């Protein structure tokens with residue numbers, strides 16, 4: 001338990017980087033701790049590929065385990081020993097992520113599913129678990145949760161006031177295991193009674209997230225006094241900046257000045273006019289009190305020393321909160337330790353959002369220039385077909401010949417002979 005507590009002491013801001021849990025930076029000891037916590041015969045990561053194949057949704061190959069060569073007394077890796085390329089798991093993009101920004105939580109499935117596995121292992125096998133997803137959109141993650149629920153005796157509830165057709169179809173296909181509530185969180189959360197895990201990815205602002213974290217406290221299950229809570233978008237752009245799906249739902253005290261269609265750039269704490277990615281309704285300023293998803297998480301856990309907070313700095317950031325009293329606390333702590341606020345991941349994510357923003361900005365610029373070009377072509381074509389244009393061309397020819405008297409004379413003679 002003491003090891004897990006270390007996570008809660010991690011610094012409050014992502015800007016001042018806290019020490020990584022394994023202070024020695026020794027990944028082999030991370031693995032050893034994880035293995036010891038899991039038992040020798042258990043795999044630390046669940047086999048997503050098997051999961052997906054079984055439910056005909058195979059898209060992600062089984063992930064490469066970066067620590068495997070450090071186990072079983074394998075010799076240390078030296079560059080000359082690395083011959084074959086590392087298998088890369090493709091970005092989980094569907095038609096719902098046309099900009100290939102990696103917006104879906106499905107990109108973090110290698111963390112989410114093993115966390116759920118830990119919860120499952122600690123519960124009695126006959127108990128039906130309840131997994132809730134707040135903000136499910138098109139169901140990119142939900143379909144994996146439902147597949148997992150089939151194998152692991154769990155029902156899935158999604159709360160979304162504006163679900164996409166594919167999510168509605170999933171609800172129709174899986175009525176026994178999946179329930180879609182077309183409603184708003186946190187109100188809808190409070191109707192559930194209890195939950196084992198809540199995945200929060202709905203309205204990304206301080207007020208809503210704080211209300212959701214408070215609502216989760218009302219959903220204690222026989223397993224844990226506070227459910228396992230995973231929250232998306234704790235890094236840029238929504239970590240320190242509110243975004244409002246509907247500003248009318250936010251009390252005036254919590255509503256920051258905001259701009260529909262405001263453009264955001266990782267290097268700009270204001271709005272990046274013409275230089276960023278447009279968002280439906282972001283706050284005008286990043287930072288400060290009561291602003292952003294991560295700020296809400298930090299303010300919430302400041303009053304709860306019974307909770308542990310880990311942050312996986314990838315794909316817009318995933319916070320994981322769990323109770324020290326939960327039977328899976330130690331296993332989960334060991335599982336996320338190697339990734340928690342890892343400086344390498346933080347740097348990669350920062351670099352990724354910079355490039356993603358830049359390429360998105362260029363793509364938008366290109367498409368607006370292309371549009372202008374098409375408009376100009378259209379105008380030229382219309383002009384060329386007009387009487388005015390034909391007369392102007394004729395006059396230009398006459399002037400051209402007049403400037404060359406010989407040619408003019410010859411042409412006149414030829415014309416005269418011809419007639």
Ligand SMILES: C[S@@+](CC[C@H](N)C(=O)[O-])C[C@H]1O[C@@H](n2cnc3c(N)ncnc32)[C@H](O)[C@@H]1O
Pocket residue numbers: 103104105106134135136137138139140141159160161162163183184185186201202203208245
């Ligand atoms: C970013 S998308 C969710 C993506 C999904 N979790 C995934 O990983 O593929 C956000 C969703 O939250 C929903 N939403 C907005 N406000 C909400 C609220 N108050 N409660 C629940 N869902 C909300 C939106 O309708 C939208 O579908």
